[in-house]
Amino acid sequence: MNVLISHNLESGKKISFEEYEKIKTDEEYQFVKTKALNFLSYRPRSKKEVETSLLKKGFEKESISLVLEELTQKGYLDDKEFARTYASHLIKNKMLGRVAVLNRFFIHDIEQDSLNQILNDIYDVHPPEDLIRRIAKKKKFKANDSNNKNKKLIDHLKRKGFTWTEISGSLENTF
Numbered sequence: 001m002n003v004l005i006s007h008n009l010e011s012g013k014k015i016s017f018e019e020y021e022k023i024k025t026d027e028e029y030q031f032v033k034t035k036a037l038n039f040l041s042y043r044p045r046s047k048k049e050v051e052t053s054l055l056k057k058g059f060e061k062e063s064i065s066l067v068l069e070e071l072t073q074k075g076y077l078d079d080k081e082f083a084r085t086y087a088s089h090l091i092k093n094k095m096l097g098r099v100a101v102l103n104r105f106f107i108h109d110i111e112q113d114s115l116n117q118i119l120n121d122i123y124d125v126h127p128p129e130d131l132i133r134r135i136a137k138k139k140k141f142k143a144n145d146s147n148n149k150n151k152k153l154i155d156h157l158k159r160k161g162f163t164w165t166e167i168s169g170s171l172e173n174t175f
Helices: 017-040 047-056 061-073 079-093 098-108 112-125 128-138 147-159 164-174
Strands: none
Touching: 017 047, 017 061, 047 061, 047 098, 079 098, 079 112, 098 112, 128 147, 128 164, 147 164
């Protein structure tokens, strides 16, 4: 369909409906790309996180998909690198156990095999037992403390995502 649109450009040239739609699509694509790059400028993010943010802003799914594909090809979006950085932060700085880390990644839609491999690598360097000992030391836990204080520490460690096996083994060997 080659219907002419009566929008006059500065040169007075009339454009077809197809040309108008192409310009409109290209303009939206550039706007979505700008928003995505701005969102990525603060910190690394997962594809799912960027997609969700752009959808909330009301952009077309087709434009978002094209932008995500381009950003992935150019290396601006890398789910594996994001997972490695984020997991490392959660484990080293926040001292979280595997359960809590996996829960934090649920919304990012990272491939499970890749995520498990990344977590295994990081937990090899920072074993849960070491993290538990650091937390116990930080909480000033002592072996002869009252049962109430022991329960508080154990509950705290459970909330941090450690399993009972990790907790009991670490606390027995620590003090």
